[in-house]
Amino acid sequence: MPSGRFKKILIANRGEIAIRIISACKELGIGTVAVYSEADRYSSHVRFADQAICIGPAKSARSYLDVPSIISAAEITNVDAIHPGYGFLSENADFAEVCEASGIAFIGPKPDVIRLMGVKERARGFMQEMGVPILPGSAGVLASAEEAVDVAERIGYPVILKASAGGGGRGMRVVESAGALPSLLEQARQEAGAAFSSPDVYLEKYIAAPRHIEFQVLADELGSVEILGERECSIQRRHQKLLEESPSPAMNDTLRHEISARLQKALSAARYTNAGTVEFLMDENGNLYFIEVNARVQVEHPVTEATTGIDIVKSQIRIAQGERLRALLRGPVQLRGHAIECRINAENPETFAPSAGRITGFHPPGGIGIRVDTWTYADCVVPPYYDSLIAKLIAHGNDRAEAIARMRRALDMFVVEGIHTSIPLHKRILADPAFLEGRLDTHFINRLLAAPSPAIGAV
Ligand code: ADP
Numbered sequence: 001m002p003s004g005r006f007k008k009i010l011i012a013n014r015g016e017i018a019i020r021i022i023s024a025c026k027e028l029g030i031g032t033v034a035v036y037s038e039a040d041r042y043s044s045h046v047r048f049a050d051q052a053i054c055i056g057p058a059k060s061a062r063s064y065l066d067v068p069s070i071i072s073a074a075e076i077t078n079v080d081a082i083h084p085g086y087g088f089l090s091e092n093a094d095f096a097e098v099c100e101a102s103g104i105a106f107i108g109p110k111p112d113v114i115r116l117m118g119v120k121e122r123a124r125g126f127m128q129e130m131g132v133p134i135l136p137g138s139a140g141v142l143a144s145a146e147e148a149v150d151v152a153e154r155i156g157y158p159v160i161l162k163a164s165a166g167g168g169g170r171g172m173r174v175v176e177s178a179g180a181l182p183s184l185l186e187q188a189r190q191e192a193g194a195a196f197s198s199p200d201v202y203l204e205k206y207i208a209a210p211r212h213i214e215f216q217v218l219a220d221e222l223g224s225v226e227i228l229g230e231r232e233c234s235i236q237r238r239h240q241k242l243l244e245e246s247p248s249p250a251m252n253d254t255l256r257h258e259i260s261a262r263l264q265k266a267l268s269a270a271r272y273t274n275a276g277t278v279e280f281l282m283d284e285n286g287n288l289y290f291i292e293v294n295a296r297v298q299v300e301h302p303v304t305e306a307t308t309g310i311d312i313v314k315s316q317i318r319i320a321q322g323e324r325l326r327a328l329l330r331g332p333v334q335l336r337g338h339a340i341e342c343r344i345n346a347e348n349p350e351t352f353a354p355s356a357g358r359i360t361g362f363h364p365p366g367g368i369g370i371r372v373d374t375w376t377y378a379d380c381v382v383p384p385y386y387d388s389l390i391a392k393l394i395a396h397g398n399d400r401a402e403a404i405a406r407m408r409r410a411l412d413m414f415v416v417e418g419i420h421t422s423i424p425l426h427k428r429i430l431a432d433p434a435f436l437e438g439r440l441d442t443h444f445i446n447r448l449l450a451a452p453s454p455a456i457g458a459v
Pocket of ligand 1: 135160166167168169170204205206207208210212236239279281291292442
């Protein structure tokens with residue numbers, strides 16, 4: 001395991017997060033190696049890295065997920081570390097292990113911790129033991145339909161079946177009654193098996209209209225854990241986040257401190273290191289329940305960067321170099337103002353159908369309180385093979401009202417021509433009375449889309 005300062009880092013990712021990591025490396029004076037698929041030959045992460053290596057064809061399984069190709073690229077270029085970004089290999093404990101066995105630092109938690117957090121019902125059991133509240137549910141993986149019916153009877157319907165190795169909202173089924181349980185269990189098992197190569201499914205109480213609230217964590221390799229406040233991510237489509245903000249309009253200092261203290265204890269006990277996010281659902285009465293840990297940097301990390309002033313990606317790199325959290329943070333974590341992120345996806349704003357193709361015109365907004373993280377530029381081609389995220393627009397203000405006003409004018413000044421994007425949908429969200437009042441839950445988007453669409457130009 002190399003120690004001391006890194007001289008060169010390979011970024012095992014693409015898109016905006018690859019550029020984000022390259023930016024952090026440049027600020028730290030660290031060299032960068034980009035890897036890219038044949039479909040990404042003209043992508044800007046290739047241009048901005050010091051070196052770039054083609055690792056295979058467009059299909060992720062043969063490029064961004066191909067461990068031997070990535071390790072070969074790292075060995076040829078003699079890097080000290082690999083940053084996996086999010087998605088792809090970022091939560092693959094075997095990959096983290098291969099990196100370490102090859103003498104390359106993996107910028108993320110240790111393989112055994114990734115493994116614990118990756119098995120969702122084990123993470124649930126661990127958090128419960130540590131005094132972090134969880135939803136009532138099965139003690140582990142469901143062994144049979146009979147067991148599922150027994151547990152559901154005990155906790156009461158509705159319940160939700162979830163894939164043990166789940167991610168991206170796949171392998172989940174809401175169950176309203178005992179009659180529907182066996183067939184939905186079978187469906188969830190099959191979907192989980194196909195998506196994650198593991199049919200394991202567990203069950204927990206379904207909350208009818210939850211808010212999704214998550215806590216950002218940084219932990220060094222010497223046992224210090226800090227919680228950087230929370231983000232609210234209730235605005236979702238198909239269980240995938242669309243708009244995130246910090247702080248949550250539903251949070252108060254007492255609850256934030258209480259949950260942060262419990263998480264600090266639990267994550268120290270787990271020997272958690274580097275960055276991570278602990279996700280919770282909040283019920284109608286304001287109670288928080290743990291749902292999962294994402295053992296990596298998240299798409300929505302910039303809202304926390306805006307409210308804390310802490311560069312999360314640089315912190316990840318410095319932690320992996322063995323630096324102390326205390327030296328990185330320079331004092332207690334303080335939350336300042338309010339930040340919102342809109343995910344600008346290449347997709348139809350109402351049906352969410354992907355919209356790949358050439359961007360003919362591109363003009364990102366700027367000015368005070370605005371940040372744009374993107375990999376796109378005028379005349380680039382959005383390939384159909386990957387995630388539809390083309391840009392993240394982040395607005396920071398002294399309070400929520402100012403952040404909203406900044407976001408609205410920035411959306412008006414964001415021009416993307418040639419493909420469909422989620423910009424019109426974000427304009428509708430930012431004009432919605434419930435959003436403005438902070439009345440959010442995970443069904444917000446369904447309600448918004450069910451309402452009559454305002455005339456073009458009215459939002
Ligand atoms: P994934 O790992 O697939 O993203 P999560 O456990 O993070 O799955 O849940 C994703 C989303 O699914 C949540 O943000 C929420 O909208 C919904 N969800 C998950 N569990 C529940 C539950 N028990 N009750 C209601 N909604 C849930």
